[in-house]
Structure formats: C-alpha cells, structure tokens
Amino acid sequence: MSREPQVGGDDGRVQASGTKSDGGSDSDVESAIRQNRPALITYITAGDPSLEATGEYVEALDRGGADLIELGLPFSEPIAEGPTIQAAINRSLEAGTTPAAFFDLVDGLDTDAPILVMTYYNMILQFGPEADVRPFVERAADVGLSGIIVPDLPAEEAGPLRAACDEHGLDLVFIVAPTTEGERLDRIMSRVTGFAYVQARLGTTGARADVSTATHDGLARLTEYDVPKAVGFGVSEGDHAAEIVEAGADGVIVGSALVDIVADHGADGDAPAAADLEAKARELKAGARRGTTDDRAEDTPEPEQP
Amino acid sequence: MSTIDSDHDGEERRDSTSTFGDYGGQYVxxxxxxxxxxxxxxxxxxxxxxxxxxxxxxxxxxxEFGGRPTPLQRADRLSDRYDRDIYLKREDLVHGGAHxxxxxxxxxxxxxxxxxxxxxxxxxxxxxxxxxxxxxxxxxxxxxxxxxxxxxxxxxxxxxxxxxxxxxxxxxxxxxxxxxxxxxxxxxxxxxxxxxxxxxxxxxxxxxxxxxxVRDFQAVIGQEARDQVREATGRLPDSVVACAGGGSNTMGTFHAFVPDESVALYAVEAGGSSLEIDADAGLAPNSATLSTGTDGVLHGAMTRLLQSDEGQIMESHSVSAGLDYAGVGPELAHLVESGRVTPVTVDDDAALEAFHRLSELEGVIPALESSHALGYLEHHHEDLGDLVVVNVSGRGDKDLETVLEETEKRDLEAAPDVEVFDG
Structure with a gap:
C-alpha cells in the first residue's frame, strides 16, 4: 500500500496530510481522524482464520467506511484481551501466522484508510536477531503501516519505541485508562501521536451491551488536550458509537464485535464474512455520524485537497 | 531495557529502582x-x-502463624555420601509445607x-x-x-x-x-x-x-540460614544451592549471600526430559530459562524467556509443576548475566532419584522442586566446596501421586519398590 497523501474513497473520505494551527504537519492517522470526524476505527486480528481472508476483510472494512484500520499481530499471552479476541489470536496462531507473513500481507494491501498494527511488546522486540525494537519499526514503515499500538507498553517504558517510531515517521498510540490521572495523564498526552486511545472501562477488550459512564468521565478529562480522542473497549453497536461521539470523542474503536462476525462465519467462506463486516462498518459509521450535533459539525474541518 | 530513556522532549524520568541491570521494568x-x-x-x-x-x-x-524460624539441619548421611558438610535449610517446615x-x-x-x-x-x-x-x-x-x-x-x-x-x-x-x-x-x-x-x-x-x-519477603530464608550456618560451623558456606522456577525460593535463599563473594550461588533449573526445544511445535521439554532462554518481555518484566524466534512464549515442562514456567525473575536473570549466580540444570530423572534418596537417607520427603537442588549434589558435589547449604523449599507430600506415577515409568536406583503399594 502507498503512504503518499491521496484523496480517496468513493464515500468522499479524505486521506491527506493536513496542516496544524502551529504549522506542524498532521500524520496520516491524525488527518484520517480529524478530516473524517467522527472517525470509525476498526480492529480485526490478522490471520484469523487466514492472512488471505484478512486481506479481504480489510478491504471490506475500508469499503464500509472505516477511517483507520487496526490489525492485531497475534501474541501467545494477550493479557489485555477478553475472551473474543483471545480466541481470534489462538485461531491465528494455529493457522501459523508469523510477523514476516503479516508484513507481506500489509505490503500488498491497497486501502484508503491508514493501517496500524496492534501487538504486544515482545513481538516488537523479537522481530530482529537481538531483542531490539528497531527492525520491527523499520519493516512496519517499509510496508506502509502508519502507526503502532502496544497494550502492554506504558509511556514509562516506551522510550526506545517512541524514538524508533519518530525516526521512521510512525505514530505511537498510547492508551488512556479510566485510572490514568494527574501528571501521568499529562505525560501520556504529550507523548502520544496519531490519537489517544481512550479505554472506555477497566478490564479487557470485548463487546458490551452499553456504554460505560467511565467513557463520559474519560472524555471530559481530555477536552483540554489537542490530540484526537478515540474510544474503545466495549463498543459494539451504532448506537454506542452515536453516544460516544456525542460525549465528545473524535472517533470510535470497534474490535470484538467485528471479530465475532469473523468467528461466526468460521470456515464457511470469506465472502459472506467480508460482506457482513462491510455492513457492520456502515452501521457503525452511520451511528457515529448520528452522534455529531450541529455545533460539533461546524467544528469539523472541511476536507482539504493535497 | 535502558533505565533512563530520554524522550523527544529530552526529559529524563526514570531511575534504576525498577530494574536490575537490563532486566525488570513495568511492562503492563x-x-x-x-x-x-x-x-x-x-x-x-x-x-x-x-x-x-x-x-x-x-x-x-x-x-506465630508461620512457624519461623525454620531450622538449618546438618544432613549426616548426605554429608557422608558426598564427603563434605551438607546443611539443609528446612523451608518444608513452614506452615503449609513450603516457603x-x-x-x-x-x-x-x-x-x-x-x-x-x-x-x-x-x-x-x-x-x-x-x-x-x-x-x-x-x-x-x-x-x-x-x-x-x-x-x-x-x-x-x-x-x-x-x-x-x-x-x-x-x-x-x-x-x-x-x-x-x-x-x-x-x-x-x-x-x-x-x-x-x-x-x-x-x-x-x-x-x-x-x-x-517478593524477594524481600522471602529473604528471611537466607538471612536465617546465613546466621545459622555461621553459628553451627563458624564460617560462611562455600556454596548455596536452590532450585529455580520463577525464582522466589532462589532469591530468598541467595539474597543475604549475594555480597559474600566467597560463596558460590547455584540456581538449579528443571532440565525436564531434554534441553532441546521444538520450535515448530512451540514446546520446550524443560523449564531451563536461565540456562537456555533469551531476553524478552513477559508478564510485566524484561527477563529471560523460553520463546520462539518470533517471540511467542513456549509451553515449558518439568515433572515438578512448581518449576514449570517459561519465564524467570528479572533479578535472577541479571545475577546470571553478571556472573554472580551460576545456572545449572537437573533433569526429571535425577530429580526423582534425589526425591527418593533424601526420603530414604534423611527421613525428609522433599518437594519435587527442591529435589532438583538436591539432585545437583549427586554428580557435582566436588565442585561445591567443603560446606554446602541446600534450600529444601518445600515438603513432598503434595507430590506423592506424581512420584509414584513417574517412578513406575522408570528404573530408579534410589526408589523403593512401588509395586508393594498396589492393592
């Protein structure tokens, strides 16, 4: 896939490098959120049930209106995941997914939505011959990935990865939890690039029936920071997306609800799963748009031409 | 990893309190x-x-509740067998039967x-x-x-x-x-x-x-043992031997002796059935993390791990469930890296032999974990000097079923005839 700025999408979505008020340039990821606000960010586990299928699913999500796509690179000890994504990771590992094959897949994808990789720190450390984050980041940049999310890497330990991402122009997204406060919140928000991943509730990933009150509290604490905020953990329906956007989020992140679709289709073919994923993305994107009130809509910048 | 990271703002925010050399940290x-x-x-x-x-x-x-302090006991028959003074730190006598x-x-x-x-x-x-x-x-x-x-x-x-x-x-x-x-x-x-x-x-x-x-709570083992061995013999031991899985009894035993440079420290890992790994299957038929592992991050810390080249954690194995773990404490990884602690291995067979030997010779049934430490004496006592302290981290009552089952599969010199227990 290409990392060149481009106007794309038959639905008028824009993927372009914008210009910030301070004169600095937004990254692909930040632009994708700011210019398509409210943005839909989708997660699926790469290699579940196969990397070939993942390629089709990514394209389906892209068609369905996803503005950013997170791909999970499976790790054997996924401590931040609930049962749904744990099971997807197991299916992917059983199918023999490797980091090298994952990168090859991404290299061949052509999507309007920028793609991020979500994986655990040990997978990043072990990609090269020694325990070192740089070979992974270099390869990620080569294949056109736009950013990295690491659920077991708090900002305090992120120095080496932050430096490698800066060197290669990748965003490093940090998670802000309901328990994140005070100086730590300031520090995280000063180091995050792309967007802040706002964890809607304590616990692990997984689809829930409602939107937690922690979501509203979490977003309220973040209004003063000029970083796009996207809310994940438990978002599964268009109405959730609407409520979250109404509460002030710039984007919603949906994972387990999509992984459920992949799991439900099992081995019965990639095409029906892809069609359902595309439809689910449309529902979620429409839901997110419903959450945009009139005055918020005025704040949304007009799409810019490159 | 590096303990002080200068981020893009040039701000230094960490010191070495969370790490042991390159190991440790807070990856959560x-x-x-x-x-x-x-x-x-x-x-x-x-x-x-x-x-x-x-x-x-x-x-x-x-x-009052835990039964401390535990004794340091001279193992007379083992001392005869190995022709040197062998002392056992009896953590098997702590309430619950282990450290x-x-x-x-x-x-x-x-x-x-x-x-x-x-x-x-x-x-x-x-x-x-x-x-x-x-x-x-x-x-x-x-x-x-x-x-x-x-x-x-x-x-x-x-x-x-x-x-x-x-x-x-x-x-x-x-x-x-x-x-x-x-x-x-x-x-x-x-x-x-x-x-x-x-x-x-x-x-x-x-x-x-x-x-x-956890080390500080366990350090009482070595603190007591160090005082007790000096009281009994008037000097420090030449070697201290403890089994190592995650490493809590190991560091608990070693901590007080780390500054005593004359005392050699041996961490005995589970050699399992083989030290070879099956990378394709993701299986390590051992738990010898310090001896054979590579650096990586698991369960919140940078440490030594049994992992594939790609970073997937392997399924480990030991006849002793308490040693069966693909990681190890970061402090032990550091002490091995720095050369202060020597990692060695004892396999399933040798641990079972040692289990039976101590039971028969000394009237102490050791845990299968501790049996690894005791097993190291059998072939390596000559490397350990004249005065050796071995930590018996727990008692073996919990292991009887496993031991009977595993003994039946083997021809062990030290084992009683388990057939007589049938019927």
Missing amino acids: PEALMPAVQELEDAYERYVLENEDGFMDEFRRRMR KLNNALGQVLLAKYMGKERIVAETGAGQHGTATAMAAAHLEMPCEIYMGRTDINRQRPNVYRMRMNGAEVNPVDAGSGTLKEAINETMRDWATTVETTHYVIGSIVGPHPFPKM
Missing part, C-alpha cells in the same frame, strides 16, 4: 500503572521503612495496610494458591485464586485446601490450562478490579515492585 497495560505505582509507594513505606510497624507485624505473624507462605502472608498483610478489600492470585500446582488462601483466611481477606483447568485436574487436593480456607477457585480454560494462562487471567481480573483489589503474585516475577518486594 496502562490501566494497571496507577496500581503498580500505588504498590511501589506502599512497598517503600511499609516494607522498606517499616511504617506503622508493618514489618514487625509481618515477622510476628510469621513466627510460599513467606510471600503470601507478606502481601496479604500489605494489602490490608493499603486498604484493599480483595485478594486475587494465580497458582500453578496450587502451592502459592494454598499459601495465599491460608494467609487470606488468617487475615480475613476475601480471596479468589485463578488456576488452569489442567492443573485443577491434576492437583485436586490443593483445590480442596484452598476452598476449605474460604477461597474461590476460578478455572482457566485458555491455552494449555497451566500457570502461564493462570497469570494472564489474574492480570485480566486485576485490570478490571484494580481499585479495590491487590494481586498477590506468587514469585519474583511481574512488574516492579513485585520482584523486589
């Missing part, structure tokens, strides 16, 4: 960071500075001082789970234990013990259903309930401050 989900830092603060105040008399109460309870209570009682008491309302813990074979359940009952703390389904099925008596002490035991079905999965699931619980709950981790593993804090 963001939701847990505030809890880990709260624990750091509590560790410094209560454990290091004895605020509110915490350590005094801990030591008192370990005497595990030292840590469990310390952490449950700390959780009380911190105002936490609930305890969660992982357990592999059930030793840490039973110790935590006892400590929680003793200190009136609600307690939930996560245990892999496979382990539950092969360690039923320990499941009953925990439940008798009032703990809930939650089965973990993920993966192979053993210790690694139980730790994963306990971390998930903690990430959900972190505001009211303390995670009593069972070894010197996990994010800082766990490795240091």
Whole structure:
C-alpha cells in the first residue's frame, strides 16, 4: 500500500496530510481522524482464520467506511484481551501466522484508510536477531503501516519505541485508562501521536451491551488536550458509537464485535464474512455520524485537497 | 531495557529502582500503572521503612502463624555420601509445607495496610494458591485464586485446601490450562478490579515492585540460614544451592549471600526430559530459562524467556509443576548475566532419584522442586566446596501421586519398590 497523501474513497473520505494551527504537519492517522470526524476505527486480528481472508476483510472494512484500520499481530499471552479476541489470536496462531507473513500481507494491501498494527511488546522486540525494537519499526514503515499500538507498553517504558517510531515517521498510540490521572495523564498526552486511545472501562477488550459512564468521565478529562480522542473497549453497536461521539470523542474503536462476525462465519467462506463486516462498518459509521450535533459539525474541518 | 530513556522532549524520568541491570521494568497495560505505582509507594513505606510497624507485624505473624524460624539441619548421611558438610535449610517446615507462605502472608498483610478489600492470585500446582488462601483466611481477606483447568485436574487436593480456607477457585480454560494462562487471567481480573483489589503474585516475577518486594519477603530464608550456618560451623558456606522456577525460593535463599563473594550461588533449573526445544511445535521439554532462554518481555518484566524466534512464549515442562514456567525473575536473570549466580540444570530423572534418596537417607520427603537442588549434589558435589547449604523449599507430600506415577515409568536406583503399594 502507498503512504503518499491521496484523496480517496468513493464515500468522499479524505486521506491527506493536513496542516496544524502551529504549522506542524498532521500524520496520516491524525488527518484520517480529524478530516473524517467522527472517525470509525476498526480492529480485526490478522490471520484469523487466514492472512488471505484478512486481506479481504480489510478491504471490506475500508469499503464500509472505516477511517483507520487496526490489525492485531497475534501474541501467545494477550493479557489485555477478553475472551473474543483471545480466541481470534489462538485461531491465528494455529493457522501459523508469523510477523514476516503479516508484513507481506500489509505490503500488498491497497486501502484508503491508514493501517496500524496492534501487538504486544515482545513481538516488537523479537522481530530482529537481538531483542531490539528497531527492525520491527523499520519493516512496519517499509510496508506502509502508519502507526503502532502496544497494550502492554506504558509511556514509562516506551522510550526506545517512541524514538524508533519518530525516526521512521510512525505514530505511537498510547492508551488512556479510566485510572490514568494527574501528571501521568499529562505525560501520556504529550507523548502520544496519531490519537489517544481512550479505554472506555477497566478490564479487557470485548463487546458490551452499553456504554460505560467511565467513557463520559474519560472524555471530559481530555477536552483540554489537542490530540484526537478515540474510544474503545466495549463498543459494539451504532448506537454506542452515536453516544460516544456525542460525549465528545473524535472517533470510535470497534474490535470484538467485528471479530465475532469473523468467528461466526468460521470456515464457511470469506465472502459472506467480508460482506457482513462491510455492513457492520456502515452501521457503525452511520451511528457515529448520528452522534455529531450541529455545533460539533461546524467544528469539523472541511476536507482539504493535497 | 535502558533505565533512563530520554524522550523527544529530552526529559529524563526514570531511575534504576525498577530494574536490575537490563532486566525488570513495568511492562503492563496502562490501566494497571496507577496500581503498580500505588504498590511501589506502599512497598517503600511499609516494607522498606517499616511504617506503622508493618514489618514487625509481618515477622510476628510469621513466627506465630508461620512457624519461623525454620531450622538449618546438618544432613549426616548426605554429608557422608558426598564427603563434605551438607546443611539443609528446612523451608518444608513452614506452615503449609513450603516457603510460599513467606510471600503470601507478606502481601496479604500489605494489602490490608493499603486498604484493599480483595485478594486475587494465580497458582500453578496450587502451592502459592494454598499459601495465599491460608494467609487470606488468617487475615480475613476475601480471596479468589485463578488456576488452569489442567492443573485443577491434576492437583485436586490443593483445590480442596484452598476452598476449605474460604477461597474461590476460578478455572482457566485458555491455552494449555497451566500457570502461564493462570497469570494472564489474574492480570485480566486485576485490570478490571484494580481499585479495590491487590494481586498477590506468587514469585519474583511481574512488574516492579513485585520482584523486589517478593524477594524481600522471602529473604528471611537466607538471612536465617546465613546466621545459622555461621553459628553451627563458624564460617560462611562455600556454596548455596536452590532450585529455580520463577525464582522466589532462589532469591530468598541467595539474597543475604549475594555480597559474600566467597560463596558460590547455584540456581538449579528443571532440565525436564531434554534441553532441546521444538520450535515448530512451540514446546520446550524443560523449564531451563536461565540456562537456555533469551531476553524478552513477559508478564510485566524484561527477563529471560523460553520463546520462539518470533517471540511467542513456549509451553515449558518439568515433572515438578512448581518449576514449570517459561519465564524467570528479572533479578535472577541479571545475577546470571553478571556472573554472580551460576545456572545449572537437573533433569526429571535425577530429580526423582534425589526425591527418593533424601526420603530414604534423611527421613525428609522433599518437594519435587527442591529435589532438583538436591539432585545437583549427586554428580557435582566436588565442585561445591567443603560446606554446602541446600534450600529444601518445600515438603513432598503434595507430590506423592506424581512420584509414584513417574517412578513406575522408570528404573530408579534410589526408589523403593512401588509395586508393594498396589492393592
């Protein structure tokens, strides 16, 4: 896939490098959120049930209106995941997914939505011959990935990865939890690039029936920071997306609800799963748009031409 | 990893308190960071500075409830057999039958001082789970234990013990259903309930401050042994030998001796059935992390791991469930890296031989874990000098079923004829 700025999408979505008020340039990821606000960010586990299928699913999500796509690179000890994504990771590992094959897949994808990789720190450390984050980041940049999310890497330990991402122009997204406060919140928000991943509730990933009150509290604490905020953990329906956007989020992140679709289709073919994923993305994107009130809509910048 | 990271702002924000050389750190989900830092603060105040008399109460309870101090016993027949003085540190005599209570009682008491309302813990074979359940009952703390389904099925008596002490035991079905999965699931619980709950981790593993804090609760083993051996012999030992899985009895035994440069420290790992690994299957038929592992991050710390080239954690193996773990405490990884601790291995067969040998010669039935430390004496006593201290980390009653089963499969010199037990 290409990392060149481009106007794309038959639905008028824009993927372009914008210009910030301070004169600095937004990254692909930040632009994708700011210019398509409210943005839909989708997660699926790469290699579940196969990397070939993942390629089709990514394209389906892209068609369905996803503005950013997170791909999970499976790790054997996924401590931040609930049962749904744990099971997807197991299916992917059983199918023999490797980091090298994952990168090859991404290299061949052509999507309007920028793609991020979500994986655990040990997978990043072990990609090269020694325990070192740089070979992974270099390869990620080569294949056109736009950013990295690491659920077991708090900002305090992120120095080496932050430096490698800066060197290669990748965003490093940090998670802000309901328990994140005070100086730590300031520090995280000063180091995050792309967007802040706002964890809607304590616990692990997984689809829930409602939107937690922690979501509203979490977003309220973040209004003063000029970083796009996207809310994940438990978002599964268009109405959730609407409520979250109404509460002030710039984007919603949906994972387990999509992984459920992949799991439900099992081995019965990639095409029906892809069609359902595309439809689910449309529902979620429409839901997110419903959450945009009139005055918020005025704040949304007009799409810019490159 | 590096302990001071200059970020893009040039701000230096870390010191070496969370690491041991290149090992250690705090690789946990963001939701847990505030809890880990709260624990750091509590560790410094209560454990290091004895605020509110915490350590005094801990030591008192370990005497009255835990049965400390434990004896250092000269093993006369082993001393004859190996033609040198062999002393056993008898942690098998701690309440519950293993050193595990030292840590469990310390952490449950700390959780009380911190105002936490609930305890969660992982357990592999059930030793840490039973110790935590006892400590929680003793200190009136609600307690939930996560245990892999496979382990539950092969360690039923320990499941009953925990439940008798009032703990809930939650089965973990993920993966192979053993210790690694139980730790994963306990971390998930903690990430959900972190505001009211303390995670009593069972070894010197996990994010800082766990490795240091657990070591400090276990350090009483070596402190007592060092005083006792000097009282008995008038000098320091030439060697100290302890088994190493996660490493809590190991560091507990070694800590007081680390500054004594004349004392050699041997960490005996489980050699399992072979030191070869099957990378394609993701299997290591051993738990020899220090001897054969590579650097990586697991369960909150940079340490040595049994992992594939791609970074997937392997399924480990040992006849001794308590040593069966693909990681190891970061402090031990550091002490091995620096050359202060020598990692060695004893395989399943040799550990079983040592189990029978100590039972027959000395009237002490050691845990299969401890049997690895004892097994090292058989072929390597000549390397260990004239005066050797071996930590008997636990008693072997819990292992009888495994030992009978495994002994039947083998031709062991030291074993009694187990056939006579049939019928």
